[in-house]
Amino acid sequence: MRESRMSVASARWVVLLFVLVFSAYGASDPERAFQEGISLYQEGRYEESLRAFERILESGYEAGPVYYNLGNCHFKRGEMGRAILYYERAARLLPGNADVQFNLGLVNQTIVDQFEVEDDFFLIRLWRGLLDLFPKPLLLAIIGSFYLLTILFVIASILTSRRGVRLVSRRLAVLGGILFVTAGLLFLARHLDEKGRIEAVILADRTDVMSAPTGTEVFVLHEGTKVRIDRRQGEWVEIILPDRKVGWVKAEVLDVI
Incomplete structure (x- = not known):
């Protein structure tokens, strides 16, 4: 099982982001709880590590690395159902993450019920792969970025007196608008897919x-x-x-x- 590589390397900045966003509301320190959970896990104190990660969720923070490490704790405790539950939650927030997919595949081999599943039509697989490519927080960031860039290029095309700059700004504004709408539609499709697939x-x-x-x-x-x-x-x-x-x-x- 892959335990610490993603835990330390890619989780810190995610939890830190939540700290910056919610610190104004006087919330508890999720980064400190996260590091405490990592340390307890490395010492083999899995139940205490589990409680540390759960405190982060109870404080209102949600992040893929937190769910990933909860899955690791339950795996070590032999609680395969909950390990799969938290790995699945991590996979939704960290689509395509190799560590999450590896551990999820590993623990799925231990369950009793195995099914012969027919493959979906390749266009359906392609569409679902596209939806799963970007997590929703990243899509929101992309949408916001394209929106701001479009506004900036529109303003630049209005204010500039140089014909060449005005033309380029208008074209970039149109491109930014198209990308903004495309990202928005992708976000909406992902949201509706998740809502309809409980x-x-x-x-x-x-x-x-x-x-x-x-x-x-x-x-x-x-x-x-x-x-x-x-x-x-x-x-x-x-x-x-x-x-x-x-x-x-x-x-x-x-x-x-």
Whole structure:
């Protein structure tokens, strides 16, 4: 399992960013809690490390490296369901990260339920890969950057008296506007995709899956299985498996990614 390379190298600036954004509100210090969690983890004190990382989430901060290290802690404690849950959450905030994907693949090999899944049409895979290429915070930063650049070039085209500069500024303003709209549409598509694709992980050791909330057992699932939630009915949720089987389970046996 890959433990510390991403933890120290790429997580510090992410957590520091949250510090800068929320420090004005008097929030607790997530960077200090993060470094404490890393130190405790390296000492093999996994339960205390887990609590340190959880304090960051309880303070209102959310970052891929925090979820990644929570996954590592649960993996060391033998809690594979929660390890998968937090690695999946990390993967959504750090799409394409090699450490997250490696550990997620490793822990997925340990679960009981394995499925034969048919590949989606290549255009669907291509589109989903494009959506997963950029995390939403990065897309927001890109949108803001293109917006500011477009405004600056518009202002430059209005204020300059040089014909050549005015022409170039107008063209760059048009290009910036196109990129701004494109990034905005990509962000909207990603948001709608996530909203319509509610996924969860089974956390109970063994779960009876029913044909309906008051129906009969149709099959059994085990800890760590990833499912998609289709709808809710009281304390029950209808789930869809990777092999497209459908059934109902109690909401208490799973947690949403």
